[in-house]
Amino acid sequence: MANKSKSFENSSESLVVLNQDVLQQPGRPRALTFEKHLHKLLDTDLKQLYTAVTRARVNVWIFDEDTEKRAPMFEYFKALDLVKILGGGDTDHDNEGKGFMEASTPMQWKKAGDKHMKQKKYEVAATCYKKANQTRLEKLAKAFITSEEAAREANTS
Incomplete structure (x- = not known):
């Protein structure tokens, strides 16, 4: 050419x-x-x-x-x-209509949640599991959050 x-x-x-x-x-x-x-x-x-x-x-x-x-x-x-x-x-x-980003799949959200759980970032993990429709894992992450809050409160008393 x-x-x-x-x-x-x-x-x-x-x-x-x-x-x-x-x-x-x-x-x-x-x-x-x-x-x-x-x-x-x-x-x-x-x-x-x-x-x-x-x-x-x-x-x-x-x-x-x-x-x-x-x-x-x-x-x-x-x-x-x-x-x-x-x-x-x-x-x-x-x-057109897709915007600038591609939406994450539930499997990608679960994988991200697993990564954050291993890093003990339970708030972020709970959010990821919620977006992945992983109710049990979301509750588990929230349980860890509650456990950490209880431990902090016990240490300050």
């Missing part, structure tokens, strides 16, 4: 739309030369990006209004077909 420019409304710039083959071309220029002392902040940004990507359930939304600074990553993600660009008035019809 050949390179082609695409002008965006409300912008005096043109961005190049690429396919993945373009990334493999020899002699492709780099946007910047990497200099460790100048790119210290990149370490933090990459860690935050890694966290966002690995924790996301459905989509990762990245917003950067500086078109010049975002261009290299935008070009890269676009070439790998990893992005979906929505304009100001566009809607994502595939996810």
Whole structure:
């Protein structure tokens, strides 16, 4: 596929739309030369990006209004077909009604409750078990809460 420019409304710039083959071309220029002392902040940004990507359930939304600074990553993600660009008035019809997050399943809530029980975080565990419809386990977590409260009260008397 050949390179082609695409002008965006409300912008005096043109961005190049690429396919993945373009990334493999020899002699492709780099946007910047990497200099460790100048790119210290990149370490933090990459860690935050890694966290966002690995924790996301459905989509990762990245917003950067500086078109010049975002261009290299935008070009890269676009070439790998990893992005979906929505304009100001566009809607994502595939996810309409789903919102930004995917709902947790009862099994996921139970698993989270089990984890919190092991960590003795009984309030959170009770909430998780309630959302998982695990009445017996919810009551067990609440019993631990009551037990801890009784022990604290006995120690203060």
